[in-house]
Amino acid sequence: MKLQEPQTVLITGASSGIGSSFAQLFAQQGYQLILASRSENKLNELSQSLHERYQTKSIVIPVDLAKPDGPPILYERVKSYTGTLDVLINNAGVGSYGFLHEQNITAELEMLQLNIQSVTHLMMLVLPDMIRRRSGRILNLGSTTSFYPCPLSANYSASKSYVLSLTEAVANELSGTGVSVTALCPGGTGTSFFRTAGMDKQKVASTASLMSPEKVAQAGYDALMKGTTVVVPGKQNWLLTQAPRLFPRKMITRITRGVLEQTL
Ligand SMILES: NC(=O)c1ccc[n+]([C@@H]2O[C@H](COP(=O)([O-])OP(=O)(O)OC[C@H]3O[C@@H](n4cnc5c(N)ncnc54)[C@H](OP(=O)(O)O)[C@@H]3O)[C@@H](O)[C@H]2O)c1
Numbered sequence: 006m007k008l009q010e011p012q013t014v015l016i017t018g019a020s021s022g023i024g025s026s027f028a029q030l031f032a033q034q035g036y037q038l039i040l041a042s043r044s045e046n047k048l049n050e051l052s053q054s055l056h057e058r059y060q061t062k063s064i065v066i067p068v069d070l071a072k073p074d075g076p077p078i079l080y081e082r083v084k085s086y087t088g089t090l091d092v093l094i095n096n097a098g099v100g101s102y103g104f105l106h107e108q109n110i111t112a113e114l115e116m117l118q119l120n121i122q123s124v125t126h127l128m129m130l131v132l133p134d135m136i137r138r139r140s141g142r143i144l145n146l147g148s149t150t151s152f153y154p155c156p157l158s159a160n161y162s163a164s165k166s167y168v169l170s171l172t173e174a175v176a177n178e179l180s181g182t183g184v185s186v187t188a189l190c191p192g193g194t195g196t197s198f199f200r201t202a203g204m205d206k207q208k209v210a211s212t213a214s215l216m217s218p219e220k221v222a223q224a225g226y227d228a229l230m231k232g233t234t235v236v237v238p239g240k241q242n243w244l245l246t247q248a249p250r251l252f253p254r255k256m257i258t259r260i261t262r263g264v265l266e267q268t269l
Contacts, residue, residue, distance in 0.1 A: 018097030020047035022196030026222035076126035100202035120164035139183035156262035185232035189225035192242035
């Protein structure tokens with residue numbers, strides 16, 4: 006069912022993968038879109054194709070969210086286009102692969118800036134207004150690795166644990182305000198994520214079945230609209246996230262390392 010009054014959604018990392026699938030879903034529902042990432046050309050192409058299919062109005066904002074001033078620059082531009090932001094999809098994120106001590110320090114710190122700081126910063130910028138209006142929805146991208154340590158992807162999995170913990174705590178703080186926050190925690194998803202992280206997607210696909218970004222975004226969208234705090238798309242992925250409740254954490258850490266080593 007389409008919206009009576011068009012609402013506005015900001016989607017970070019909309020240029021590909023799960024973010025692009027979110028853009029499709031919100032466009033179908035009649036939202037006005039604000040699409041953000043670094044690749045202006047890709048965002049313009051997406052905006053054009055959504056306009057042709059759904060007559061969607063989109064605004065494209067190129068921004069680097071791995072820079073500390075990325076979130077305030079983005080927020081100021083959003084405010085200059087729209088008085089009211091109804092939904093924030095905090096999706097932009099990258100991974101890395103390999104032993105922490107062998108990684109490039111600058112790239113690892115930029116990943117933390119993107120996966121942790123920018124998510125927190127954008128939430129803190131949009132929340133006061135949403136709370137004042139007693140209306141708003143936020144979705145943060147976690148991962149199944151939010152639930153356990155993951156050797157060979159230590160910094161990335163820790164960043165996603167942060168996102169889950171932040172989301173659960175803030176969801177509690179927001180109860181009764183009319184504003185909700187949801188953590189979407191997918192397992193392996195068929196996007197450019199693995200290539201960007203320096204992993205071989207074929208090898209990853211041979212060790213785990215990858216979900217489509219469309220399915221992942223749909224699960225996130227449904228949970229967001231219901232105000233669910235945590236959603237893990239797919240039964241197998243959900244089972245994985247329950248393992249730390251049943252087995253010692255050291256054992257889980259050894260197993261995740263074994264799985265990641267198969268993709269070396
Ligand atoms: N794929 C998986 O298996 C998987 C599993 C669990 C969780 N996730 C999470 O899902 C989210 C989306 O990833 P994806 O799988 O859809 O991967 P993807 O296709 O590589 O998309 C990543 C998005 O983030 C944007 N981005 C990267 N660096 C950025 C920066 N510095 N500033 C602004 N935007 C930036 C990219 O756009 P530009 O390059 O244009 O900037 C792109 O739109 C991430 O948070 C990821 O951690 C993915």
